[in-house]
Amino acid sequence: MSVTESKAKTSKKASSKAKEKAVSKELVTLLESTPVVLVPFSQLADTELNTRIVPHTDKEIRGLADSIKGVGILQNLIVIELPDGQLGVVGGGGRKKATALLVSEGLIDADQPFVPVKVVPRELAVAASMTENGQRKSMHPAEQIIGFRTLSEEGNTPAQIGDLLGYGARHVQRMLKLAGLAPSILDALAKDELTTEHCHVLALENSHERQLQVLDMAKENSYNGKPQIHQIRSLITASEVQISGSGKFAFVGANAFEDSQIRRDLFSEDDGGYVDKVLLDTHLVNKLEIVAHALQENEGWAWCLHRMDRVERYGEDAQTYSFLPTPAPLFTKEEQARLDTLTAALQEVETHDDEYEIQQQIEDLESAVAIRAWTPEQKAQAGVVVSFEDDEVCIQRGVLLREQKEGTEGAKADSETRTSSGITYTRQPEPVDDISLPLLTKMSSERTLAVQAAVVQQTPKAVALLAWTLCRDLLSHHWGATSALKASLRCSHNSLLENAPSGKEGTAYLALKAEIERVTAMLPDGWDRDFTTFFTLKGEQLLSILGLCAACGLDGVQTRECGHTTRSPLDAVETAFDFELRDWWQPTKANFFDHLKKPQIVEFLNEAGFTGAASDAEKMKKGDAAELAEERMASNRWVPVWMTAPQPKEAPVDDPANAENVEGETHSDETATTDAA
Known part of the structure; x- marks a missing residue:
């Protein structure tokens, strides 16, 4: 069994081949030239530098002991000198144990020079141990991994390790990646409870805690308690997309990402990896926008639009x-x-x-002629739309904008004006459009967790929401496969927790976790394999389960397309459940204000009525302004308008009662600012 390669592989290049052979020969020459000396068994000691960690069986030790009793120790042990004068064994642990057995049986004198050893320098101990053990008996993958890790911890670079052992750089990188796995995972590998293929996939995750969490989840989800490799990979990359074969990634390019944003898979044949789906789509939309504006400018269209999907007819x-x-x-x-x-x-x-090259020339020629066929009059009234479909950029020319119908929701958000050359389409900007997409993802994830926590506390309404959803699917002819009940639930906790700044420590998730644990405790044994076990549950218990499922199925993460932010699907739910975000979330410097531009911090302070603090923030550095905003917002229940459901329109300011309230809020803040000064 091997880890990535069972033995050092020879490079195809002659120069590398000669180098690896020469370096390997250097280590072998050292071992061969070192004289063998006989030492007493009592002078030998175990050491952690011995890379052999999988113990020999009692049967193997007995066999070695019988052989030593008959013909002596034929192969010397590899040792290093220890500070106390003892000799630490780095190669030959099995022979040492067999000799110890003979000593205990009174067949060998412990103080008699009997054991042949070669003393090697401390800095070459691990390499010598790996070489000697590998020659005696194929090393277990876990032993190889630990050997490479030890060499790295001793200060050797990957190149030096490769030179010392005769391995290529790729193999060394893979071994050091496996060496970064949680210790308990390597222990399980050594006990053959996991395979090297399991370790390859677990190495996609750098966090030891997350590695163990994923492994436990995979075991729980398997029918026999044995984790499936594909399920481990799925759990680790749930919110990501594979870059190999991805048209989106190929179009965007690796240079658009930081190294830390690409989850590299060193064990794939094509140097593949994964990137976050939202981040990839963000870069994709940005590049589509660049292409759209370039086409508008170069070809002379009246307007341009970029979006994820092509315009349908x-x-x-x-x-x-x-x-x-x-x-x-x-x-x-x-x-x-x-x-x-x-x-x-x-x-x-x-x-x-040759066929591909000629065909491409034909297509380029036909495309150039087709573009030229559009007249200036047509371009003056129409636009070009750039989208991405079937892993390719899709360009649609000659697209016209229809007039929006009066009274529709779209007409409220969008406006059109006619000109002599055609229609100019303008969308009125909304406050949320000024928020960066990463922050939008974070905050809408935070909001979703909070709404879930609030919904799960109102079981009757949650069950009503679930029943309504299922009924709507039924009445709208929801078709599916041949299973008896076509209903499913998608819980996005993994991605929500990864994106929401509060994560697992947030008030909302802690409340959800407590309810999940409470509901889990009431489930009958074997419930996930037999639906009839639910017949034993009481109506109140079933309602609790349905309420939890309805809450955890909510997903209100917003996206942005063509610069336009999607409306939150949580608005109606929040209104129906009397939801208040500040019951679950408090804006702080770390989780919110640090992610804003300073003018946005000033704007939000003004919006909350802290005009004096807003004036002070304008004169501060951004970090100080963020701290000031956190301090002031702690005393009220303000949340950004785009993180809450639309509120009923307030009375006009010229209303005497309303005007008094506004003035009172401003005066209060100015007084506080003066006192603080």
Whole structure:
């Protein structure tokens, strides 16, 4: 059994091959040139530098002892000198144990020079141990990993380790990655409770705590308690997308990401890895925007739009967009001759590469002619839409904007004005559009956890919400596979906890966790394998289970497309459940204000009525302004308008009663600021 390679592999390049052989020969030469001396058994001691950690069986030790009794120790032990004068064994632990057995049986005198040893320098002890043990008996993968880890801890670089043992850089990188696994995982590998393939996948995660958590979850989810490799991988990369074969990643490019943002898979054949789905889509949208504006400027369209999906000619898109007829391409004589030549050449190609190259030239020529066919008059009233579909950039030209219907929700958010050249489409900006997408993801994740915690405390309403959802699916002809009940639940706690600043320590998640533990305790034995066990539950227990499921199924994480932020699906739920975010979340410097620009901090202080503090914040550095905002916001129940459901419109300011309230709030803050000064 091997870890990544069972033995040192020879490089295909001649220079590397010669180097590896020369270096390996150097270590072997050292062992061969070191003289053998006989020492008494009583002078030998165990040492942690011996890379052999999987113990020999009693049967193996008995066999070694019988052999030593008959013909002596044929292969010397490898030792180092210890400060107390003893000799520490780094290679030959089994022979030492067998000799100890003979000493205990009175067949060998412990003080008699009997054991042949070679004394090696301390700095080469681990390498010598790995080489000697590997020659005697194939090393267990766990022993190889620990050997590489020890060499690294001694200050050797990966290149030095590779040179010393004759391994390539790739193998050394993989071994050191495995050496970073939690100690208990390596113990399980040594006991053959896990395979090296399990370790390869667990090494995708750097955190020991997370490695063990994933392993426990995989064991619980397996039918026989044995973790499945695919399930471990799925748990670790639940919110991520594989970069190998991803058209999105190929389009965006690795340079758009920091090294820490790519989860590298050293054990994949194609140097693959994973990136966060939201982050990848963010970079994708940004690049689509660049392409869209470039096309608008270079080709002369009236407007441009970038979005994830192409504009469809049916459904909601058909209410907003229409298309100009595609003009017929007009080839010049030179272009037509060039096209004819390429088409003829395409019939005579002999290789796929040549065929691909000619076909690409034909497509480029046809595309250039088709773009040129659009007239200036058409471009003056239409736009170009850039999207991403089927792992390719999709460009739609000649797209028209229809007039928005009066009274619709879209008309409230969007406005149109006619000009002599056509329609100019303008969307009124909303406050949330100024918030960065990473912060939007964090805050909407925080908000989702808080709403879940609030919903789970109102079981009747939660059950009503679940029943309504299932009923809506039923009445809208929700089709599925042939299972008896087509209902499913997707809990996004892993991604929510990863994105929400409060994480597992937040008030909302702690409340959810307590309810999950309470409900779990009431479940019958074997419930997950037999639905009839639920027949034994009382109605109150079933309601608690349904309420928890409904709460944990909520997902209100918002996204942004074409610069437009999606509306939160939590708005209606918050209103129905009388939800107040400040019952669950407190804005602080660390979890909120540090992620804002200073003008936004000033704006929010003004919004909360702290005009004096806002004036002070304008003169401060951003960090000090964030601390001031945390201090002031602690005394009220302010939350950003985009993190709460829309409120009923307040009375106009010219209302005498309302005007008095506004003035009172401002005066109160100015007084506090003056006192503080």
